[in-house]
Amino acid sequence: MTTVQTETAPPPAxxxxxxxxxxxxxxxxxxxxxxxxxxxEGRGGAAGHLxxxxxxxxxxxxxxxxxxxxxxxxxxxxxxxxxxxxxxxWARLPRLAALAFCATLAWRFLLRRLGFSRVRSAVAETAxxxxxxxxxxxxxxxxxxxxxxxxxxxxxGAALLLLSxxxxxTPYVVTILITALIYxxxxxxxxxxxxxxxxxxLGYAAFFAVGAYTFALLNQNFGMGFWICLPxxxxxxxxxGLLLGLPILRLSGxxxxxxxxxxxxxxxxxxxxxxxxxGPRGIRNIQxxxxxxxxxxxxxxxxxxxxxxxxxxxxxxxxxxxxxILAIVALTVVCVYRLENSRLGRAxxxxxxxxxxxxxxxxxxxxxxxxxxxxxxTWAGLAGVVFAAQISFxxxxxxxxxxxxxxxxxxxxxxxxxxxxxxxxxxxxxxLPEYLREYSDYRxxxxxxxxxxxxxxxxxxxxPSTRRVYIYRPEEHGDxxxxxxxxxxxxxxxxxxxxxxxxxxxxxxxxxAGGPPSPRGAR
Amino acid sequence: MTGAVKRGAVLSTSGITMIFxxxxxxxxxxxEVGRGSITALIGPNGAGKxxxxxxxxxxxxxxxxxxxxxxxxxxxxxxxxLAPDRITYLGIARTFxxxxxxxxxxxxxxxxxxxxxxxxxxxxxxxxxxxxxVAEEKAMAEFSYRLLDRYGxxxxxxxxxxxxxxxxxxxxxxxxxxATRPRLLLLDEPAAGLNIAETRELDELIRYIRDEEDLxxxxxxxxxxLVMSVSDRVFVLDYGVLIASGPPDEIRRDPKVxxxxxxxx
Numbered sequence: 001m002t003t004v005q006t007e008t009a010p011p012p013a014x015x016x017x018x019x020x021x022x023x024x025x026x027x028x029x030x031x032x033x034x035x036x037x038x039x040x041e042g043r044g045g046a047a048g049h050l051x052x053x054x055x056x057x058x059x060x061x062x063x064x065x066x067x068x069x070x071x072x073x074x075x076x077x078x079x080x081x082x083x084x085x086x087x088x089x090w091a092r093l094p095r096l097a098a099l100a101f102c103a104t105l106a107w108r109f110l111l112r113r114l115g116f117s118r119v120r121s122a123v124a125e126t127a128x129x130x131x132x133x134x135x136x137x138x139x140x141x142x143x144x145x146x147x148x149x150x151x152x153x154x155x156x157g158a159a160l161l162l163l164s165x166x167x168x169x170t171p172y173v174v175t176i177l178i179t180a181l182i183y184x185x186x187x188x189x190x191x192x193x194x195x196x197x198x199x200x201x202l203g204y205a206a207f208f209a210v211g212a213y214t215f216a217l218l219n220q221n222f223g224m225g226f227w228i229c230l231p232x233x234x235x236x237x238x239x240x241g242l243l244l245g246l247p248i249l250r251l252s253g254x255x256x257x258x259x260x261x262x263x264x265x266x267x268x269x270x271x272x273x274x275x276x277x278x279g280p281r282g283i284r285n286i287q288x289x290x291x292x293x294x295x296x297x298x299x300x301x302x303x304x305x306x307x308x309x310x311x312x313x314x315x316x317x318x319x320x321x322x323x324x325i326l327a328i329v330a331l332t333v334v335c336v337y338r339l340e341n342s343r344l345g346r347a348x349x350x351x352x353x354x355x356x357x358x359x360x361x362x363x364x365x366x367x368x369x370x371x372x373x374x375x376x377x378t379w380a381g382l383a384g385v386v387f388a389a390q391i392s393f394x395x396x397x398x399x400x401x402x403x404x405x406x407x408x409x410x411x412x413x414x415x416x417x418x419x420x421x422x423x424x425x426x427x428x429x430x431x432l433p434e435y436l437r438e439y440s441d442y443r444x445x446x447x448x449x450x451x452x453x454x455x456x457x458x459x460x461x462x463x464p465s466t467r468r469v470y471i472y473r474p475e476e477h478g479d480x481x482x483x484x485x486x487x488x489x490x491x492x493x494x495x496x497x498x499x500x501x502x503x504x505x506x507x508x509x510x511x512x513a514g515g516p517p518s519p520r521g522a523r
Numbered sequence: 524m525t526g527a528v529k530r531g532a533v534l535s536t537s538g539i540t541m542i543f544x545x546x547x548x549x550x551x552x553x554x555e556v557g558r559g560s561i562t563a564l565i566g567p568n569g570a571g572k573x574x575x576x577x578x579x580x581x582x583x584x585x586x587x588x589x590x591x592x593x594x595x596x597x598x599x600x601x602x603x604x605l606a607p608d609r610i611t612y613l614g615i616a617r618t619f620x621x622x623x624x625x626x627x628x629x630x631x632x633x634x635x636x637x638x639x640x641x642x643x644x645x646x647x648x649x650x651x652x653x654x655x656x657v658a659e660e661k662a663m664a665e666f667s668y669r670l671l672d673r674y675g676x677x678x679x680x681x682x683x684x685x686x687x688x689x690x691x692x693x694x695x696x697x698x699x700x701x702a703t704r705p706r707l708l709l710l711d712e713p714a715a716g717l718n719i720a721e722t723r724e725l726d727e728l729i730r731y732i733r734d735e736e737d738l739x740x741x742x743x744x745x746x747x748x749l750v751m752s753v754s755d756r757v758f759v760l761d762y763g764v765l766i767a768s769g770p771p772d773e774i775r776r777d778p779k780v781x782x783x784x785x786x787x788x
Contacts (some may be wrong), residue, residue: 335650342649342656343642346628350636353625360580360619362611362640362703371646467629469681472668 056108064101070453071096073442143247162326166319168310174322178390180430181325183382187410187422188332189379194408195417195465196340197372198352200257203244203264204407207237207377209271209399211384216283216394217276227287230385237381238374245373249366252355264404271396282395286388288317289324296320318390325386332379332417339375340417341468348372413454424462532593533558533707533739534579534615541763548574549763550586556707558596561733561740563750563771566760567783571628572743573620575760576711579748580617581607594706595722612640615683616705618696620712620743626685630676630695631731633684634667637702667702674698690721697728701736710742714749722746726753759783 066137075096078087092474116313166174191474193201202435218224218232248259271277294300304310310319339345347368388394406429414425433443454461536557541549548571549781556562564572572717577583579590579602590602594614602610616637625633641661648656666695671677676695679687699707710729714722726749733740744750750757750771759767761783767774774780 010644120658150593155714338652339649342660343639343644344646344649346632347639349628349632350625350639353627356582357619357623357625358636359582359607359618360611360623361699362608362609363636364606375646467681467683469629470631470668472677472680487786496653 018067036129043185056105060101060104060108063104064097067100068093068097073446074210074436074439077442078438148215159307166322167309171314171318174314174318175390176431176434178325178386179323180426181322181329181388182387183407183410183430184329184423184426185325185332185379185383185386186407187414187426188329188336188375188419189383191375191411191417191419191422192336192339192348192406193372194411195415195422196345196352197348197369197376199372200253200370201260201373201376202257202401202404202408203260203262203267204376204380205399205401205403206264206378207240208378208384208387208403209267209396210237210240211381212269212388212394212398213277213283214226214381214382215385215388219286220283225287226385226389230382233385234378234381237377237384241374241377242370245370261401261404264399264401268396268399271399277396280395280397282393282397284393286392286394288392289320289389291320321386321390324389325383328382328386332382333423335486336419340419344368344371409451413451413461415464417438418463418465428462488509531558532556534590534592534741536579536590537588539575539578539585539590541571541578541583542586547763549578552588552760552763552765553587554758554765556690556741557756558593559733559737561729561742561753563754563757564741564743564760565745565747565750565757565774569762570783571763572760573711574599574763576617576709576743579679579709580615581605581610591628592707607705608640609629609707611703615708615709616700616703616707617661617709618693618700618713618780620715622692622696624684624692624696624699626683628684629681630671630684630687631664631667631680633695633699634670634702635663637699638663638667641704657782670698670702674701689716690718693717693725694728699730701732706739707739707741710740710744712743712745714744714746722749725749 072093075092076089077087081089146358165177187205190201190204193199193204214233214236215226215229218229219226224232238274244260244263251259272280277283290296296319301310301314301316304316305312305314310316340348347358347363348371350361350363351365351368351372355365358368364410387398410425410429411422412425413429414423415421429447433447440447531641532555534554536552536554539549539552539554540547540588552575554575564575566572574583576639577615578585581602585603592600592610592613592615594600600613602613602615605613615725628636642659644656644659666681668677671680674694675699676691676698679691684692684695697708697710697713713729714725717725729740729742730753732738742750742754752771754771757767757771758765759770759774759777759780766779766783768779769777
């Protein structure tokens with residue numbers, strides 16, 4: 001028998017597939033034009049080298065200039081709190097430009113050494129799966145991260161770093177990291193609705209609010225703890241998602257966006273005006289989570305501080321919240337990844353791409369939309385509970401339209417439908433403003449500028465989503481041991497499948513049609 | 524109310540009428556597709572052919588009339604009040620006049636999506652990824668790959684659908700429809716935009732599908748050479764009214780058809 005193995009795109013550039021199949025000839029069949037960087041490669045000789053060096057030099061110069069312009073307000077303007085004016089630090093600019101120039105040169109050199117000759121590969125290609133055998137040139141810098149060993153190393157490093165954070169930083173860092181992680185959870189949840197299923201939801205803050213208020217109210221009125229309320233908060237947000245989903249199933253596009261926008265406002269106004277939520281004054285003294293009833297700050301903390309393990313001002317309850325939200329993010333990533341690569345996830349993608357065709361494929365539009373809405377809301381509910389536990393005081397002011405916009409920006413900036421993209425997007429939009437607090441006057445200005453530039457120059461986001469690559473790997477027995485292809489010769493003769501092969505091959509691309517489906521399968 | 528299915532018909536409609544506001548797009552269409560046959564529906568632009576398809580596949584609900592689908596001998600299903608996904612599940616698949624592939628997904632994913640109604644996994648299965656779900660995923664991926672392989676698209680399995688050349692996109696749309704494992708395949712102008720060689724291949728492809736996949740084909744087409752060569756029976760629609768039906772040779776000579784297409788002297 002045969003199997004179809006799946007891997008995430010794109011396949012690692014290293015390995016035996018490289019030289020045998022990934023020659024320049026087989027590279028990037030989808031490329032709209034010939035590989036521009038490929039030409040100088042073949043030219044050789046001193047002239048070629050000089051031309052290439054000049055091109056590199058020019059590219060580095062350009063990026064340095066571009067970077068300087070972008071970083072100008074951040075680096076050269078400083079608000080002087082004493083005089084109330086602005087200090088202009090022009091002397092920093094040349095240094096910055098020189099640094100950017102050197103860094104670009106080094107980076108490009110590194111890429112070249114690693115075999116990625118086209119630094120500026122068309123993103124459409126990268127976003128699409130590289131066809132089998134196209135592992136030579138044609139990668140972008142993102143491909144570096146996708147090489148399996150590098151990826152694993154990076155993941156392990158990141159996990160270690162994040163787990164150790166509370167033991168070598170200040171309480172302030174832990175607090176903003178919790179906020180960032182909450183936004184990552186929100187982003188990943190909204191990503192299901194907006195990025196994967198393509199339903200524009202402008203009212204995501206409402207579900208976040210429902211999660212937070214569920215915990216706050218149950219805690220205030222019934223003394224219920226964090227651990228019981230975590231699933232309850234998620235559940236109530238899910239139910240609300242279903243409730244909202246039902247009437248708006250027939251809507252799509254702009255109409256859906258407006259309805260969700262209005263819905264979020266309704267929820268916020270209810271929270272402001274209804275008696276039991278305590279109106280705009282909000283709910284205070286929400287209990288922090290406990291760990292098996294242990295008094296963390298009383299009993300455990302002196303021990304840890306005594307051994308120099310944590311900062312002396314560290315609130316261990318915060319540390320616990322940090323670990324909880326970290327675990328939630330990890331769980332979310334696994335869940336979202338699995339959902340995306342499932343029958344349901346593909347139905348969402350189909351819904352996003354074309355609603356009519358989606359139904360014609362036998363997909364129940366109502367059920368699929370509802371599932372996306374409800375599941376997306378679940379994570380908002382989870383994040384809401386953690387949010388309430390973190391700051392122990394919530395009021396409707398925390399759940400305005402601005403929050404929905406922020407989460408949506410995270411998803412769009414990071415890359416719609418891309419899990420790492422959303423995480424990077426949240427980190428950029430939440431952490432950078434914290435670390436650049438001295439320039440907080442310009443925060444919205446810079447925010448707007450970044451958004452405009454991103455949408456113009458990289459609309460697919462920081463890390464665009466990649467499609468999963470399926471690799472066909474026939475096993476030894478069965479199909480008469482048909483090596484790489486299992487195409488049935490009879491079918492070839494009888495059917496026009498064979499006749500059509502030449503006609504349907506992407507023009508001028510060798511090895512696309514009729515070639516072995518998987519060079520790796522040949523091993 | 525059951526429209527009587529004549530023996531050997533996979534689909535029959537009686538009195539299908541579709542009214543949009545004041546416009547009667549279809550009036551009293553009595554139609555039939557023989558089991559295992561290739562039937563063509565032709566007519567000038569705006570005659571109501573695609574509207575008829577949309578009625579059959581549940582995108583529109585006809586104002587009057589019955590549509591009876593018989594996936595197997597002795598089994599009859601009324602289609603009139605069913606949703607599009609349900610109709611696909613029962614065994615009617617279609618392609619679109621303007622190609623409607625899932626452009627930003629890969630070729631293989633396009634086919635996998637079409638396997639949706641043949642799969643069972645739900646949310647829990649997706650999250651827990653239990654043995655049954657994994658086995659199902661694997662079986663469906665393999666099924667899709669083999670299907671692509673059979674129709675000469677396997678080499679592009681991991682390409683984005685939008686990056687395929689036009690002819691291959693048309694072909695993929697047909698393969699995607701086949702992946703729902705239909706008993707009746709509706710093709711809406713499959714030859715639109717194809718060159719002469721590609722149209723000839725399409726001719727073979729349609730016959731091949733009918734024989735190999737053991738299903739019936741109903742196609743809307745403007746390319747008369749294709750229609751005359753491939754179909755067993757031709758229905759002609761003009762201004763929402765069925766004006767003629769019969770074998771291709773007869774239709775070619777029918778004065779009413781000639782008039783509808785060329786106008787009167």
